[in-house]
Amino acid sequence: QVQLVESGGGLxxxxxxxxxxxxxSGFTFSxxxxxxxxxxxxxGLEWVAGIASDGSDxxxxxxxxxxxxxxxxxxxxTLYLQMNSLKPEDTALYYCAKSTQKVVYGSSLLEYDYxxxxxxxxxxx
Numbered sequence: 316q317v318q319l320v321e322s323g324g325g326l327x328x329x330x331x332x333x334x335x336x337x338x339x340s341g342f343t344f345s346x347x348x349x350x351x352x353x354x355x356x357x358x359g360l361e362w363v364a365g366i367a368s369d370g371s372d373x374x375x376x377x378x379x380x381x382x383x384x385x386x387x388x389x390x391x392x393t394l395y396l397q398m399n400s401l402k403p404e405d406t407a408l409y410y411c412a413k414s415t416q417k418v419v420y421g422s423s424l425l426e427y428d429y430x431x432x433x434x435x436x437x438x439x440x
Contacts, residue, residue, distance in 0.1 A: 324434030327397040337394040337411030345389040348414035353407035365419030
């Protein structure tokens with residue numbers, strides 16, 4: 316069965332960095348686009364970044380553009396999110412998600428059929 320397991324979350328200071336990982340199994344990872352989404356306390360789920368199945372194309376929410384970088388290693392079935400210049404408003408539970416498509420079609424979450432359990436990121440001094 317499809318499994319997505321996030322790791323790498325934790326506590327970071329404002330301006331600091333964290334790198335999230337998502338280990339995927341149970342499907343052909345290199346055939347599907349992937350994304351990261353997050354949910355802050357008391358808020359809805361927000362799409363953060365997406366990457367095409369072959370890694371050739373990436374897209375970002377305006378709130379993280381220039382600070383976060385999504386990448387993937389198809390040989391290792393792993394998705395990454397490098398987060399730099401972290402802000403307190405980045406505090407959230409971060410999820411990786413498997414798309415039903417090979418490319419990312421904007422910020423809609425409707426094209427994702429499997430989600431991980433999430434990893435907590437807290438940005439605070």
